[in-house]
Amino acid sequence: MNEYFIYPGIGKIVLVSKNVFYKELQDKLVKLESEELKLIDRLFNNYSEFLLSKFLMDLLDSNSKLAKFNNDTFRYMLEFIEDLIPEKYRDTFYENLKTLEIESGIEYVPLNEEESKNKLNMGGYCINYNRLVIYKHTIDGLTEYAKSCENPDEVFGREINRLFFHELLHMASSSFDKETGVITSGFGDSVSLMNRGLTEGFTELLSMISIPGTLEINSFYYPFILLSKQLVYLVGMDVMMKSYFGTHDTRLIEKELNKIENNEGFSFGLLSNIESSFMIKENLGDVKQTFMGSAQNLMVYYFEQKMIKAIEERSISKKEVEELITDFENSLIAPEILSLNKLNSENYVGIDKSLNAFRSSKEYILSLLNEAQLKG
Numbered sequence: 001m002n003e004y005f006i007y008p009g010i011g012k013i014v015l016v017s018k019n020v021f022y023k024e025l026q027d028k029l030v031k032l033e034s035e036e037l038k039l040i041d042r043l044f045n046n047y048s049e050f051l052l053s054k055f056l057m058d059l060l061d062s063n064s065k066l067a068k069f070n071n072d073t074f075r076y077m078l079e080f081i082e083d084l085i086p087e088k089y090r091d092t093f094y095e096n097l098k099t100l101e102i103e104s105g106i107e108y109v110p111l112n113e114e115e116s117k118n119k120l121n122m123g124g125y126c127i128n129y130n131r132l133v134i135y136k137h138t139i140d141g142l143t144e145y146a147k148s149c150e151n152p153d154e155v156f157g158r159e160i161n162r163l164f165f166h167e168l169l170h171m172a173s174s175s176f177d178k179e180t181g182v183i184t185s186g187f188g189d190s191v192s193l194m195n196r197g198l199t200e201g202f203t204e205l206l207s208m209i210s211i212p213g214t215l216e217i218n219s220f221y222y223p224f225i226l227l228s229k230q231l232v233y234l235v236g237m238d239v240m241m242k243s244y245f246g247t248h249d250t251r252l253i254e255k256e257l258n259k260i261e262n263n264e265g266f267s268f269g270l271l272s273n274i275e276s277s278f279m280i281k282e283n284l285g286d287v288k289q290t291f292m293g294s295a296q297n298l299m300v301y302y303f304e305q306k307m308i309k310a311i312e313e314r315s316i317s318k319k320e321v322e323e324l325i326t327d328f329e330n331s332l333i334a335p336e337i338l339s340l341n342k343l344n345s346e347n348y349v350g351i352d353k354s355l356n357a358f359r360s361s362k363e364y365i366l367s368l369l370n371e372a373q374l375k376g
C-alpha cells in the first residue's frame, strides 16, 4: 500500500514514488494541479527561500544589522508573520523591520539582588529601542533542558524559534511614538490600558500555532494562552487579529461580546479580570487570587449565551455546536493543568466553580440541541 495523507481542502494525497505525489479521485490516482503541487512542496520545504516575498527580502537586505540572522528559518518566520497580519495593518511590521536590532546570547545583568533571586527575564522586545534580546542564561537553560530530551537538537531548535517568534510578533504589533512617548503594543497602549495579560497570552498562542510541537504546558503564560483561546471562540480570530495588529485596544472585542450579551459591565469585567490576574501573577507570583477563576466563569457564561443564541437562530449545524463545545472544553483551565504548569492550583479560587458552571452549560446546550433538531 502507498503512503498517503489528507490535505484539508484537496483530499487524499498519495506518495507514488520518491517525492512524487498524486491525489486520489474516485479511486483513481491523478496528477496534482500546479497550484496544489506548490502547496505540497511548501509542506516539505517550508523553510525554502522562494516563500519570501521580494518585498520582504529587500527590506531584510536593507537592514545590515540583521545580516547575521538572515537565514532560512528567520526568513520563514518573517514570511509567516507577514501572512498572519491583516493586510492593511502590515506597515508597523515593515517599518520596524527596517531598523530592528537583534542581540542574542548576551549576559543579563540583574537590576538588584532581589531580582537575581527570582526567575530572570528570558529576553524580550524593547519597543522604544526596537531591539530584540535573548539572554545567554535563557539559551543555556534551553540547552540544558534539551539535553534531557531524546532529540536535543530538534527540541532546542523548536523552543528557541518559538522564543524568537514570540518576540518578533511583539515587534510586528508594537510601536513607539518618539514625540509623545506613547507605546502601543498588541491589545493596548501606555496611555489607556496595556492589556498585557491578553497580549502575552495571544502572542504565545500565535507562536505555538506557528511552530507546532512546542511544549505549551511549559509556557510561563500558559493560563493566559488558554484564556485568549477561549476568547477566540467567543469573538472570532478575525476580531482578535484586527485588535492585536490594528486598533491596539479591546473595543472590537467588547463590541462582539456585547452582541452576545448586551452588558458592558460583563465585557469590561472579563477583560479587567484577565489583566488583574496577569499583573498579580507577574508581580507577586503564585499567590492566592480570584481573578483567573472569575474571568473563566464569565467566559463560560458568554459561551453558553452564544450557543443558545446560535441554536435559537438556527445559524449553526449540530456538528458545529458539538465541535465548539469540545474545543472550548479543551481550552479550559483546570486544576490539573495549573499543577502541570507548576502552579499551586489551590491558589486559583473559582476555577472549580467555573468548571462546574461549564458542565451544567454543556448539558443545557446539548438538551437544547436535541430539541432543536438542527441539521447535520
Ligand SMILES: [Zn+2]
Pocket (backbone or CB within 6 Å): 166, 170, 200, 203
Ligand atoms: Zn511577550
